[in-house]
Amino acid sequence: MSTTSDATGTYNRYSFQYSNFDDYPKMSVWPDAYYETFNMFAGGTTFVGADACAYNRSAMLAGTAATQVCFQQGTSVGGLLPSDLDGTTVPPAGSPNYMLYFGTNNLNLFKFHVDFTTPSNSTFTGPTVINVAAFSPLCGGGTCVPQPSTTQQLDSLADRLMYRLAYRNFGSHESLVVNHSVVAGSGGGIRWYEIQNPSGTPVVAQQSTFAPDSNYRWMGSVAMDQAGDLAVGYSVSSSSISPSVRFAGRVPTDPASTLESEVNIVGGSGSQTGSLSRWGDYSAMQIDPVDDCTFWFTEEYMKTTGSFNWNTRIANFKFPGCGTTGTPDFTIGASPSSVTINQGSNGTSTITITSLSGFNAATTLSASGLPSGVTAAFSTNPVTPPANGSATSTLTLTASSSATTGAAAVTITGTSGSTTHTTTINLTVNTAAQPNFTIGASPSSVLVTQGGNGTSTVTVTSQNSFSSATTLSASGLPSGVTAAFSSNPVTPPANGSATSTLTLTASATATTGTATVTVTGTSGSLTHSTTISLIVNSSVGLQTAVFDNTLKAPKCVNVGSGCDSGPSLLLGRDTLSGGTEPNQPNTINSSCADGTSGTFHSDESNDRIVVSTTDGSTLAAGKTVKVSATVWAYSGFTSDHLDLYYTANANSPTWTLIGTITPAAAGAQTLSATYTLPSGSLQAVRAQFRYLGSASSCTSGAYNDHDDLIFAVGAGSPGFSVSASPSSVSVQQGTNATSTVTVTSQNGFNSATTLSVSGLPSGVTAAFSTNPVTPPANGSATSTLTFTASSTATTGTSTVTITGTSGTTTATTTISLAVTSPGSAQMAVFDPTLKAPKCATVGSSCDSGASLLLGRDTLSGGSEPNQPNNINGACADGTSGTFHSDESNDRIVVASTSGGAMTHGQTVKVTATVWAWNTGSADALDLYYAANANSPTWVFIGTIVPPAGGAQALSAMYTLPTGSLQAVRANFRYQGSASSCSTGAYDDHDDLVFGVN
Numbered sequence: 001m002s003t004t005s006d007a008t009g010t011y012n013r014y015s016f017q018y019s020n021f022d023d024y025p026k027m028s029v030w031p032d033a034y035y036e037t038f039n040m041f042a043g044g045t046t047f048v049g050a051d052a053c054a055y056n057r058s059a060m061l062a063g064t065a066a067t068q069v070c071f072q073q074g075t076s077v078g079g080l081l082p083s084d085l086d087g088t089t090v091p092p093a094g095s096p097n098y099m100l101y102f103g104t105n106n107l108n109l110f111k112f113h114v115d116f117t118t119p120s121n122s123t124f125t126g127p128t129v130i131n132v133a134a135f136s137p138l139c140g141g142g143t144c145v146p147q148p149s150t151t152q153q154l155d156s157l158a159d160r161l162m163y164r165l166a167y168r169n170f171g172s173h174e175s176l177v178v179n180h181s182v183v184a185g186s187g188g189g190i191r192w193y194e195i196q197n198p199s200g201t202p203v204v205a206q207q208s209t210f211a212p213d214s215n216y217r218w219m220g221s222v223a224m225d226q227a228g229d230l231a232v233g234y235s236v237s238s239s240s241i242s243p244s245v246r247f248a249g250r251v252p253t254d255p256a257s258t259l260e261s262e263v264n265i266v267g268g269s270g271s272q273t274g275s276l277s278r279w280g281d282y283s284a285m286q287i288d289p290v291d292d293c294t295f296w297f298t299e300e301y302m303k304t305t306g307s308f309n310w311n312t313r314i315a316n317f318k319f320p321g322c323g324t325t326g327t328p329d330f331t332i333g334a335s336p337s338s339v340t341i342n343q344g345s346n347g348t349s350t351i352t353i354t355s356l357s358g359f360n361a362a363t364t365l366s367a368s369g370l371p372s373g374v375t376a377a378f379s380t381n382p383v384t385p386p387a388n389g390s391a392t393s394t395l396t397l398t399a400s401s402s403a404t405t406g407a408a409a410v411t412i413t414g415t416s417g418s419t420t421h422t423t424t425i426n427l428t429v430n431t432a433a434q435p436n437f438t439i440g441a442s443p444s445s446v447l448v449t450q451g452g453n454g455t456s457t458v459t460v461t462s463q464n465s466f467s468s469a470t471t472l473s474a475s476g477l478p479s480g481v482t483a484a485f486s487s488n489p490v491t492p493p494a495n496g497s498a499t500s501t502l503t504l505t506a507s508a509t510a511t512t513g514t515a516t517v518t519v520t521g522t523s524g525s526l527t528h529s530t531t532i533s534l535i536v537n538s539s540v541g542l543q544t545a546v547f548d549n550t551l552k553a554p555k556c557v558n559v560g561s562g563c564d565s566g567p568s569l570l571l572g573r574d575t576l577s578g579g580t581e582p583n584q585p586n587t588i589n590s591s592c593a594d595g596t597s598g599t600f601h602s603d604e605s606n607d608r609i610v611v612s613t614t615d616g617s618t619l620a621a622g623k624t625v626k627v628s629a630t631v632w633a634y635s636g637f638t639s640d641h642l643d644l645y646y647t648a649n650a651n652s653p654t655w656t657l658i659g660t661i662t663p664a665a666a667g668a669q670t671l672s673a674t675y676t677l678p679s680g681s682l683q684a685v686r687a688q689f690r691y692l693g694s695a696s697s698c699t700s701g702a703y704n705d706h707d708d709l710i711f712a713v714g715a716g717s718p719g720f721s722v723s724a725s726p727s728s729v730s731v732q733q734g735t736n737a738t739s740t741v742t743v744t745s746q747n748g749f750n751s752a753t754t755l756s757v758s759g760l761p762s763g764v765t766a767a768f769s770t771n772p773v774t775p776p777a778n779g780s781a782t783s784t785l786t787f788t789a790s791s792t793a794t795t796g797t798s799t800v801t802i803t804g805t806s807g808t809t810t811a812t813t814t815i816s817l818a819v820t821s822p823g824s825a826q827m828a829v830f831d832p833t834l835k836a837p838k839c840a841t842v843g844s845s846c847d848s849g850a851s852l853l854l855g856r857d858t859l860s861g862g863s864e865p866n867q868p869n870n871i872n873g874a875c876a877d878g879t880s881g882t883f884h885s886d887e888s889n890d891r892i893v894v895a896s897t898s899g900g901a902m903t904h905g906q907t908v909k910v911t912a913t914v915w916a917w918n919t920g921s922a923d924a925l926d927l928y929y930a931a932n933a934n935s936p937t938w939v940f941i942g943t944i945v946p947p948a949g950g951a952q953a954l955s956a957m958y959t960l961p962t963g964s965l966q967a968v969r970a971n972f973r974y975q976g977s978a979s980s981c982s983t984g985a986y987d988d989h990d991d992l993v994f995g996v997n
Contacts, residue, residue, distance in 0.1 A: 576603075586706075622676065764787055844895065
């Protein structure tokens with residue numbers, strides 16, 4: 001910040017920090033602050049929206065510490081421009097800073113009021129939507145500007161408004177001027193606007209696209225001087241014109257929304273090559289603050305062909321009428337300048353008289369060139385504008401029922417003494433509209449099942465007082481389908497509407513598939529039609545979903561063997577060009593929005609979902625179903641992941657994870673997983689296809705796609721399931737151990753169920769605390785199973801089968817039973833209370849075994865059972881990498897060095913089998929112990945660095961403290977420092993709990 005008015009003098013330097021990458025900054029000067037906007041990118045790559053900031057101008061001018069106030073916008077707002085003050089007349093006191101960006105055929109105006117004393121009082125309101133003439137961004141916002149003698153094209157940057165948003169207070173009104181680049185015929189043009197009254201209801205006072213020929217004009221900047229003269233500078237290029245610099249302008253007496261002939265500032269004589277497409281980023285048209293008349297424009301051009309060798313031209317010019325005291329005069333304008341009316345009706349245009357050089361005399365208005373049968377009337381006549389202000393009168397043009405039709409140029413003349421000025425209105429008189437009607441159907445897609453029916457409401461709407469009987473008919477019906485209308489014919493009231501319910505009934509043998517049914521309305525010689533997409537599903541087979549307007553997702557309303565979204569309902573993502581997803585985002589109640597970045601079928605999308613029973617039977621509770629999602633994976637497919645979820649109640653979903661699948665290749669492919677259907681008559685699955693990130697039912701990534709499929713589920717036959725917890729039991733000779741056996745009702749089952757055990761090793765008996773058990777309908781009942789091992793029972797591990805029998809229905813589960821001798825080596829089993837492997841019996845050692853800890857988190861191909869396998873699940877594992885390429889801890893053994901039972905005060909050896917990445921030098925194993933596994937306090941044993949990559953066993957020794965149930969922890973990490981719970985993305989943390997004498 002300059003400390004004086006001398007730009008070569010001293011400056012105070014200020015720095016403001018942001019958590020995201022602050023790209024494309026645009027700064028403006030305003031009385032209460034310096035305002036700046038950015039396009040923010042998380043991690044430098046993911047667009048998160050525009051950020052609007054205000055810096056404390058008073059503090060910065062004084063050279064004292066300054067603060068900022070910012071309002072971060074969402075991803076739908078980008079390329080935001082702050083208003084920049086021109087001239088000596090400041091905005092009205094308390095005026096906010098205006099900020100603008102464009103949307104589809106509109107401008108969006110925000111108001112930023114900052115309060116540095118109480119920042120929480122600051123506000124950022126809007127946007128106010130300002131509709132403008134339709135436009136298409138040049139090059140679709142990308143790269144297409146041609147140059148001579150090269151195929152290298154230049155960036156248009158037409159996806160945003162161009163710097164500056166220039167503000168000027170003329171006293172009689174406030175104006176904002178701005179521009180951007182648009183398609184103009186076979187070339188490109190500068191679309192410019194003058195917006196008046198931004199503090200109230202904004203008015204588009206002027207708008208136009210300047211494109212006098214088929215060359216490409218882009219990278220513009222616009223401003224106005226104190227007299228209201230306007231100039232816009234820009235680049236121009238084509239296959240025959242090297243990138244050059246030009247400008248065009250206008251004075252207030254020119255016809256509204258026009259520019260005079262362009263002026264060449266400097267002609268280019270070379271093209272930009274070397275695969276360099278970026279051009280300018282922005283240009284700047286500024287007004288000299290000394291005289292408030294001289295325009296200064298700076299822009300890039302090419303002297304010679306090459307790469308990174310552009311030149312910059314600075315030009316200045318001045319309109320002759322600025323800064324001089326002229327003869328009092330006025331201008332006249334009409335808005336709109338084109339009016340269309342029908343015979344027997346009228347239309348209006350606002351006529352504005354604007355004072356120049358102090359003019360304030362009465363001005364009489366008149367209209368000439370009126371077609372026969374058309375009259376003109378002014379609401380105020382004459383009108384007298386205030387000096388250097390303006391006054392308006394509403395012109396009403398009225399056409400009689402027999403007025404001459406066609407186009408006419410109506411001249412509006414303003415006369416004050418000997419001074420006259422005119423403007424023209426293009427008037428079109430059309431023949432009085434004839435009575436007519438339209439026809440529509442809602443819904444426009446109907447699904448019926450063989451033997452069933454479906455309905456659609458057909459609406460006939462009157463136009464121009466039509467009120468005649470209209471006969472309805474349906475054609476294109478598939479074989480076996482009939483159509484019936486509840487009312488036929490229908491007669492809409494004049495300028496109203498009438499409805500009839502169309503019922504489509506399919507016989508039991510109706511042809512299945514999709515057909516286009518045409519509904520036609522006929523009244524005399526008038527005929528109009530609409531279409532309905534009719535889907536006839538088999539009464540038992542795979543059902544085809546249709547979009548449900550209530551739940552906002554594809555839905556199969558009838559129970560079948562499966563439900564298919566089909567090839568088109570989910571195709572694409574959000575509004576991607578070429579791949580706009582119908583009815584997006586296709587999640588229940590639109591609860592999860594899709595990402596908007598990327599290119600269709602180059603970046604991620606989920607395009608189809610099918611859910612079906614694995615045995616071909618109808619969908620019913622307790623059935624195993626396969627969920628298949630057809631996705632499009634990015635070229636870096638290992639960074640993509642499909643998360644599959646289900647919910648038992650589609651009307652009020654609670655999502656349960658089925659699993660995560662990583663694509664095996666780029667492009668289109670089908671990824672599948674299975675799960676068991678819960679109870680519920682209307683269920684749903686969700687496919688979330690994401691780039692990076694972690695599993696979630698609704699992530700917010702810019703490339704992520706989320707789709708739901710809703711389907712009906714039958715009740716199924718009554719039955720039950722049997723389970724045991726724990727499913728692994730260890731018992732020492734001469735002792736006993738227990739497992740809880742649970743019988744769970746399915747589909748209303750509530751009969752007595754007898755339990756039995758088979759596969760017991762010699763010397764082991766089994767007894768149930770309750771037998772038989774009777775679960776309540778859709779509930780569960782339990783029985784405690786006690787295993788008793790004699791002192792001579794056969795040692796080792798056996799698979800014991802628990803069978804439940806009720807009539808002809810049976811269900812089984814298994815328990816892994818380990819019989820050990822006193823003081824012998826113990827095998828751990830997963831303890832569901834402590835959530836880690838546990839040897840409950842004291843032995844000479846405790847071993848997690850080869851499978852309990854194998855893998856890490858949910859890595860594909862190496863998903864760790866019961867992860868994270870540490871006490872109370874207190875330390876989550878990292879999720880990045882590939883199984884047995886990156887880090888994992890796969891086994892832990894703790895053993896007495898004396899060979900006897902583990903007893904406090906003795907030395908034990910802890911051995912962890914790990915998989916080390918690469919050479920192993922970047923990895924480290926931290927070993928810890930705790931004297932009380934129920935409430936662990938971790939004590940560091942030591943750190944070991946693997947001597948090589950791949951599988952290897954790393955060991956350390958320590959002395960057992962006092963405590964009957966102890967634990968060790970293996971923390972295997974990539975880089976970082978020793979910790980009992982490190983947070984690295986590749987780190988694995990596992991505990992082993994064991995008994996101690």
